[in-house]
Amino acid sequence: MGDTKISSLSNKHVKIRDLPITWLRKLITMIQLYDTDNDGHGGYEDFMTLADRLIKYGKLDGKAADDVIEFFQSYGSASKAGARSEIMAATGTAQQILAAWKARDNPAAVELWRSRYSRMFKIFDLNSTGFITFDEYLTFWRIFGIDPRFARMQFDYMDTDADGNISEEEFVDAAIDNFCNADLDAPNRFYGPLVKY
Ligand SMILES: [Ca+2]
Ligand SMILES: [Ca+2]
Ligand SMILES: [Ca+2]
Numbered sequence: 297m298g299d300t301k302i303s304s305l306s307n308k309h310v311k312i313r314d315l316p317i318t319w320l321r322k323l324i325t326m327i328q329l330y331d332t333d334n335d336g337h338g339g340y341e342d343f344m345t346l347a348d349r350l351i352k353y354g355k356l357d358g359k360a361a362d363d364v365i366e367f368f369q370s371y372g373s374a375s376k377a378g379a380r381s382e383i384m385a386a387t388g389t390a391q392q393i394l395a396a397w398k399a400r401d402n403p404a405a406v407e408l409w410r411s412r413y414s415r416m417f418k419i420f421d422l423n424s425t426g427f428i429t430f431d432e433y434l435t436f437w438r439i440f441g442i443d444p445r446f447a448r449m450q451f452d453y454m455d456t457d458a459d460g461n462i463s464e465e466e467f468v469d470a471a472i473d474n475f476c477n478a479d480l481d482a483p484n485r486f487y488g489p490l491v492k493y
Contacts, residue, residue: 312390315397319478321490323393326474329440329487336389343372349439354422367419371412400476413471417464427461442488450485 312320330338332345347368351361372384383399386392399405420436421428428436430451437447454462454470474486 310394310397312393315393316478316480317493318480318482318490319397320393321493322474322482322484322487323396324389324493325489325491326487327389327392328491329442337387337392338372339384340372343368346439350419350435353435353438356422360422364419367415371416396475400478406472406476409475410468410472413468414464416471417462417467420467427463428467429461433462437488440487446485446489450488453483453485 327338330342330346332342344365347365350356350364350368354360354364356364383392383395386395399409417428418424420432422432422435430448433451434444434447437444451462452458454466456466456469457463470484470486473482474484477484
């Protein structure tokens with residue numbers, strides 16, 4: 297695979313066309329899902345739309361609804377320093393992809409993603425049981441508008457101990473693998489079927 301060679305390239309000189317195609321498709325899939333207003337990149341308004349959808353579909357109110365808004369506000373904010381904010385500050389899809397590619401090789405950025413996805417897990421654990429059931433998982437697909445026919449396949453893929461629920465560790469590991477794994481045959485579909493590119 298050409299992945300090792302690409303990872304060792306100086307990030308400054310990486311072009312979109314140099315990136316492994318499966319990883320690129322995963323990133324474009326993710327960016328398109330977050331880009332709810334289709335202006336080419338995931339920005340603050342998009343995150344607020346996702347928060348509204350989750351509150352509505354999850355029938356949340358009170359503190360649960362406040363937590364969702366706070367989570368998406370912090371996730372969508374470009375004001376904080378670090379690699380994550382470089383992704384959020386990017387104003388186009390290509391810029392956002394290249395910033396994400398750089399973040400992938402940065403342990404501090406990956407740690408930040410882990411903590412974001414830990415919080416995301418708690419948000420989608422709608423009834424705070426400490427695990428995500430398949431029904432709760434469908435809410436995740438619904439707010440992003442992903443075709444639910446593929447939800448069971450991905451749920452079973454993430455459920456590595458096959459206990460019928462997604463634990464926080466399973467959720468975060470799958471999210472980070474989706475983001476970091478540049479193998480061409482990577483089977484993880486954390487954000488659903490990949491877009492064509
Ligand atoms: Ca947008
Ligand atoms: Ca739950
Ligand atoms: Ca499990």
